[in-house]
Amino acid sequence: MNKISSTSLIGGAVVVAMAVGLYLGVAKRGLPPEGLGMGLWRKIKRKKKPLRVYMDGCFDMMHYGHCNALRQARAVGDQLVVGVVSDAEIIANKGPPVTPMHERMIMVKAVKWVDEVISDAPYAITEDFMKKLFDEYKMDYIIHGDDPCVLPDGTDAYAVAKKAGRFKQIKRTEGISSTDIVGRMLLCVRERSVSDSHNHSSLQRQFSHGHSQKFEDGGSGSRSGTRVSHFLPTSRRIVQFSNGKGPGPNAHIVYIDGAFDLFHAGHVEILRVARELGDFLLVGTHNDQTISAKRGTHRPIMNLHERSLSVLACRYVDEVIIGAPWEVSKDMVSTILWFNLLRFFFF
Known part of the structure; x- marks a missing residue:
């Protein structure tokens, strides 16, 4: 009885050893072992190396639209690394930011879908910075929204990443922007009466057009016609x-x-x-x-x-x-x- 048990144990060990050897041999060639589907094999390989994605931005006057973009970016991979563009880069490409760099860093780090943050990121993805992302930070893809990001010279800020085939696009969140929020701040003083509307500056009219409504019993509205958002979440x-x-x-x-x-x-x-x-x-x-x-x-x-x-x-x-x-x-x-x-x- 003991001999049979010993033989079975040794035989089982040999079979397991052969199976492990076959598994490792096939794994080195990048192919799934026999009987293991390619989809499952990719998931197993993914566990060894998480898919890391990079997304950058100014994140000035950070709002739920920024957060939704980061949520979508995180869903593309396993780990999300976010680059926060420096004050100097924003000034050179868009004008001075409302929120300073250290506050923008705090805001981005606090978003629950963010795993790592890179400070003082460049506004445009250059060859050198892309190489740094891939080699030093082990990035797999660079992500941005479907809204155009154009440099002062008219070129695409993500042209290098797109050319390298390492760019993925997500959908921009409609109905909100930092510019829109600044406009609301400029119009925070309530309109006194309809008759005063002709005295509004062109800037006031630009930001208030189509965004006034009477105060209802619901949570979103204004008492005197002040500009408010019509955003309603699903x-x-x-x-x-x-x-x-x-x-x-x-x-x-x-x-x-x-x-x-x-x-x-x-x-x-x-x-x-x-x-x-x-x-x-x-x-x-x-x-x-x-x-x-x-x-x-x-x-x-x-x-x-x-x-x-x-x-x-x-x-x-x-x-x-x-x-x-x-x-x-x-x-x-x-x-x-x-x-x-x-x-x-x-x-």
Whole structure:
């Protein structure tokens, strides 16, 4: 009986050794072992070397459109490396940025789909920088949106990457831009009456055209016809930005609320600190009417849904209550208890 067991064990070891040898031999030639499909073989190989993708940008006045671009870029590969263009490069190609370099770095690092960040990236992909990306940072592809990125001389900023066959394109998020946000800021003073409209400057008319509406019962609107965004998210977009996970059974849940208008580096820092106080960070974003009543009729610049998506994209945030009340009521506490025991409140 022992002899049979020993023979079986030795025979099995020989078979396994032969199989491993065959596997390694085929692997060296880049072909899948017999019986293993090419699709599965590629997944196995992918685990050995993650697909690394690079995306750069100015990320000035960072908004949910930037975050959505980074989300799409991250979906192309396994690791997303983001280059933040330097102040000097932005000035040379577009004019001075509103947000300085160190704040733009904080904002990009806080986006939950970003794995690494490169500071002082060039505005255009040059031969030398592309070689550095491939050799030093082990990039596989360079990514940009489908909107044109043209240099002052009229050439394509990504022409080198496209020529090398290492360029991939994602869809630009419509309805939002840094220029649009600056326009809203310039128009934050409410229009006093319809009769004053003829006194508006051409710049005011440019940014306010087609973007005024009466204040409704919903979360997005204006009380006196001020320029507001008509952006309305779909359930799919909210799901794309959400973590999709609740707190653990014994999690310490931290709650913090606010307007989070024009989401900036200061917001990121307070959310980071709040997250460190517990295991699950729940953030409440106030609706537009509440903010207007509490902070003045010229606020908010961004509507409820835009502000909520910016908060959801932050890596320190686990869940968002969209349209949270200014004061925490008993009903709200009961709602939060549906998640788990509420341990901390911040106002």
